[in-house]
Amino acid sequence: MSFFGKLKNRLFKSSSKIDEGLEAIVSDGGEEETLAAQTLPEEPAPDLPEETPQAPEAPTEIPQAPEPDVPAEPQPVPEPDLPQQTPPEPEIPVTPTPAPTPEPEVPGNSPVEVPQEAPQEIPAGVGDPRPAATPQEIPLETPQEVPTQGTGFFGRLLGRREDRTVVRRALDDDMLESLEELLIASDMGVDTSLRVTANMAEGRMGRKLSVPEIKQLLADEITRIMEPVARPMPIYPTKPQVVLVVGVNGSGKTTTIGKLASQFRAAGKSVVIAAGDTFRAAAVEQLQVWGDRAGVPVLTAPEGSDPASLAFDAMTKAQHDGADLLMIDTAGRLQNRADLMEELAKIVRVIRKKDPDAPHNTLLVLDATTGQNALSQVETFRKLADVSGLVMTKLDGTAKGGVLVALADKFGLPIHAIGVGEQIDDLAPFDPEEFAAALTGSNRS
Ligand SMILES: Nc1nc2c(ncn2[C@@H]2O[C@H](COP(=O)(O)OP(=O)(O)OP(=O)(O)O)[C@@H](O)[C@H]2O)c(=O)[nH]1
Numbered sequence: 001m002s003f004f005g006k007l008k009n010r011l012f013k014s015s016s017k018i019d020e021g022l023e024a025i026v027s028d029g030g031e032e033e034t035l036a037a038q039t040l041p042e043e044p045a046p047d048l049p050e051e052t053p054q055a056p057e058a059p060t061e062i063p064q065a066p067e068p069d070v071p072a073e074p075q076p077v078p079e080p081d082l083p084q085q086t087p088p089e090p091e092i093p094v095t096p097t098p099a100p101t102p103e104p105e106v107p108g109n110s111p112v113e114v115p116q117e118a119p120q121e122i123p124a125g126v127g128d129p130r131p132a133a134t135p136q137e138i139p140l141e142t143p144q145e146v147p148t149q150g151t152g153f154f155g156r157l158l159g160r161r162e163d164r165t166v167v168r169r170a171l172d173d174d175m176l177e178s179l180e181e182l183l184i185a186s187d188m189g190v191d192t193s194l195r196v197t198a199n200m201a202e203g204r205m206g207r208k209l210s211v212p213e214i215k216q217l218l219a220d221e222i223t224r225i226m227e228p229v230a231r232p233m234p235i236y237p238t239k240p241q242v243v244l245v246v247g248v249n250g251s252g253k254t255t256t257i258g259k260l261a262s263q264f265r266a267a268g269k270s271v272v273i274a275a276g277d278t279f280r281a282a283a284v285e286q287l288q289v290w291g292d293r294a295g296v297p298v299l300t301a302p303e304g305s306d307p308a309s310l311a312f313d314a315m316t317k318a319q320h321d322g323a324d325l326l327m328i329d330t331a332g333r334l335q336n337r338a339d340l341m342e343e344l345a346k347i348v349r350v351i352r353k354k355d356p357d358a359p360h361n362t363l364l365v366l367d368a369t370t371g372q373n374a375l376s377q378v379e380t381f382r383k384l385a386d387v388s389g390l391v392m393t394k395l396d397g398t399a400k401g402g403v404l405v406a407l408a409d410k411f412g413l414p415i416h417a418i419g420v421g422e423q424i425d426d427l428a429p430f431d432p433e434e435f436a437a438a439l440t441g442s443n444r445s
């Protein structure tokens with residue numbers, strides 16, 4: 001299964017929440033419309049007048065029903081609004097923002113090569129056969145569209161299929177408010193939800209929209225917000241590049257370090273891990289398991305010992321060994337525990353004695369299931385630890401995936417990778433388009 005398929009399945013809770021919400025919003029006050037029958041691909045319908053199918057000449061209004069001025073001439077083409085499947089609504093991005101950009105910084109699926117100068121990409125998702133960004137289309141055959149009637153002999157002769165229906169609702173203030181509420185309930189945060197819906201509504205008030213069309217608009221809007229933050233973790237030529245990993249208890253730091261170390265290792269990097277969570281013996285053991293799996297040495301210290309001193313020793317070893325990367329795990333800390341926060345600052349001070357530029361990356365690992373609380377975590381950790389990028393874990397099995405949109409909108413911090421499970425390959429580069437499609441449940445591929 002492609003990573004998108006996997007992501008979509010795993011973001012099921014988030015997308016189904018949006019899905020159900022949209023269905024309810026559109027069916028409340030929406031009207032069923034009959035769509036013109038589709039033309040079978042193999043039938044070119046050569047006798048159709050040129051302009052019939054697509055010419056969206058006067059697109060501002062959805063062609064509700066044939067105007068009374070329906071051609072008196074008995075033309076062979078019955079429905080004047082015969083556009084392929086949907087009525088002509090040019091603003092709805094039928095082929096939206098594919099942005100076929102080469103995106104050099106999107107983590108490729110190939111192993112990392114150390115450049116001389118330029119930062120590299122985190123190898124999250126190595127081996128992941130992500131499809132190239134392909135243009136999306138508004139799903140034409142949606143669950144809401146149901147066959148209504150046969151097309152008869154002439155219809156078949158002309159290559160038509162059966163007529164279908166779709167429910168559409170005119171976009172008004174009430175509908176907009178419901179959309180805002182839905183997005184807020186999906187953890188996008190109030191400010192972001194208002195901005196997203198306002199952008200979706202721009203130039204579309206009064207327009208009739210179906211669920212798939214709204215999903216597509218939403219996905220486009222989310223992609224737009226997320227694109228600037230989709231940045232792989234940069235890799236510098238400095239040896240060792242020090243990656244400090246911080247976050248609250250249980251956010252997934254240890255697991256993420258294990259996954260990253262394994263991927264870096266697979267990409268040919270030499271990695272050293274410092275098990276800086278000296279408070280929890282289980283965390284050290286867990287990291288050792290990951291280290292063994294990845295073939296990466298894990299430096300430990302006795303339980304309860306000073307993590308800053310361990311970080312210093314690990315730095316010495318990594319420098320001595322000529323390691324490419326030193327990943328330092330830290331104990332989970334709640335943002336309101338001043339003592340633990342001070343300890344984190346001490347780790348930074350100590351490793352800077354060895355390299356004034358270290359840590360080169362400070363990754364804040366966030367647990368998607370915490371929803372809006374992730375926002376305050378970013379605020380606090382940013383002040384304390386100069387966070388350079390985010391990893392969002394546990395996007396599988398949560399209905400709060402929307403918080404990522406709020407984070408991107410509010411802080412603009414790079415999102416390096418996302419965790420969608422507990423397995424080694426469940427850490428993937430962050431792809432805004434895939435994420436938006438998975439979150440909204442819009443069709444892709
Ligand atoms: N479903 C899922 N579980 C995850 C993911 N990442 C981590 N976990 C699980 O979350 C739990 C906590 O992960 P840890 O890596 O131990 O978290 P931590 O931040 O190191 O925890 P502390 O050491 O207590 O601060 C573990 O059971 C992991 O298997 C993910 O992307 N998806």
